[in-house]
Amino acid sequence: MAQNFQSQAPFAVLLDSDTGAVLYEKAADELMVPASMAKLATVLVAFQELSAGRLSLDSEIGISENAWRKGGAPSGGSAMFAIINSRIKLSDILQGIIVQSGNDASIALAEAIAGDEATFARIMTERVRGLGLTKSVFRNATGMPDPQQRVTARELALLADHIIKTYPELYKIFGQREFTWNKIRQQNRNPLLAMDIGADGLKTGNIDEAGFGLVGSAVQNGQRLIVVVNGLKTGRDRATEARKLLEWGFRAFERREIFAAGETVGEASVYGGAKGRVALRSKGAVSLLLPRGGTERLAARIVYRGPLAVPVQEGAEVARLVVTRGDIKTLDIPLYAAESVQAGTLQSRALDALFEATTGWVRKALSRS
Structure with missing residues (x-):
């Protein structure tokens, strides 16, 4: 059964978090467009800044005209609908990025940390290099289209695994089902959270160039699996393939101690x-x-x-x-x-x-x- 399983996703990885074992891979090391899954690197930088004490959850992040116009309500993309020239606590900015996939929140965070989004994107790339991820390159904080912004499915899985293990308290935000800002209530875009499979994160992505993608994680009987799929035609396909991979991984493998x-x-x-x-x-x-x-x-x-x-x-x-x-x-x-x-x-x-x-x-x- 394990040998014959195939995913319809053009890019896919299934990783066991505890052992680091790769249970399934398909074009795992080929470069692909991350879309909003790039926000995992955006969040990583924020978590690192918090851990180093350079920011706190009460730090206030300003919403510039650039962040509002490029990533907020006027842009027509995913947004937390932050108000121009307002100041928002980092704790809320993180929910805006993680739960609502807010481009306005992502750009504002980038400007607060690095002064501008391009500089922040270089920091994103440097930080993932520090984790041993050698192929992924980031050019913005949102995942918006850029011809040089590319990742691999394997490196997204490893990035997710690092976030989960290194920042367990902050990681809980990824499992939050909804968030309300500016009187607008939005559901978490991760479809796995609504399924009874033990899912507790992480991030979806979709732009025309990339198709539909998802980095997800679920825990059953103390075992955590991390799944990455990308390049699917619809949101339904994305949810179906991610769920199939997780359920198959929990069912089709057994743990053996070799040393x-x-x-x-x-x-x-x-x-x-x-x-x-x-x-x-x-x-x-x-x-x-x-x-x-x-x-x-x-x-x-x-x-x-x-x-x-x-x-x-x-x-x-x-x-x-x-x-x-x-x-x-x-x-x-x-x-x-x-x-x-x-x-x-x-x-x-x-x-x-x-x-x-x-x-x-x-x-x-x-x-x-």
Whole structure:
């Protein structure tokens, strides 16, 4: 069943939050238009500013003529209907962005933090780069059309996962069903919240260039899944495909522990050390979600740039464990040195240097063949 499942969405990812396992992917690393799903990066910057103490939920955000005209009532797009030249607490601005997908609120927030929207968009891109997201580029705070604004489904899922885990209290806003501002009551645009599937966020998107998209998350029996779909023809298709993926993910997979907490996962070679190898461990138990009754083979490898140079400090992140199921990367987690390794004797360092020089020559010869 797991092998035969197919989504109608042109772009799709289903991610298990706890293990980081990718249960399903389709064009997950191809660039796509985010539409209002770009507001996840807008919100990320705001959450980071709050966490750093540079803003508070009581901070007042001014609504400029630009924000009102470009993103408010006159624009005809999604808006919280903020009044021009008014000042609104950040707590309400965030609800305007998250619940109502307000472009006016997004632009006002960008201007308050960075002075103008273009500068803020550069900050958005820099902040997601800091999370290891290397492909996504943002050019505005709203998700309005821009030929250079592109993301991937996988990176949207990872961004959502980061927001959920890093800002659990602020994340609760994403589950809010409605918000009233300027005497206008609007429902949350996320269709998953009205379904009895444990959904509690995150964000929809739709412009002509992108089609209908959604980043969603749901929890069942303590398991959280994050889904991304994009490029669908209608809002109904978006809701249907996202729900199908989530329900299938909860139903079709079982958790298996492959390494216990504290168990050695493997070893990495060390150059010039008192020991030639160092044991590697994860921070906790390592589990996978695997298709029930599936017969696909798993392939696991330890990836690092080595041999490691001394000194190697115990607890330092020095490698990654990558597990694939067919063409799908199901797990990619950091590995840490289980002990410290100091520099070895002069003789041992000389032998290591000779060995590395010889194997390096062989590697270069093979690379040219």
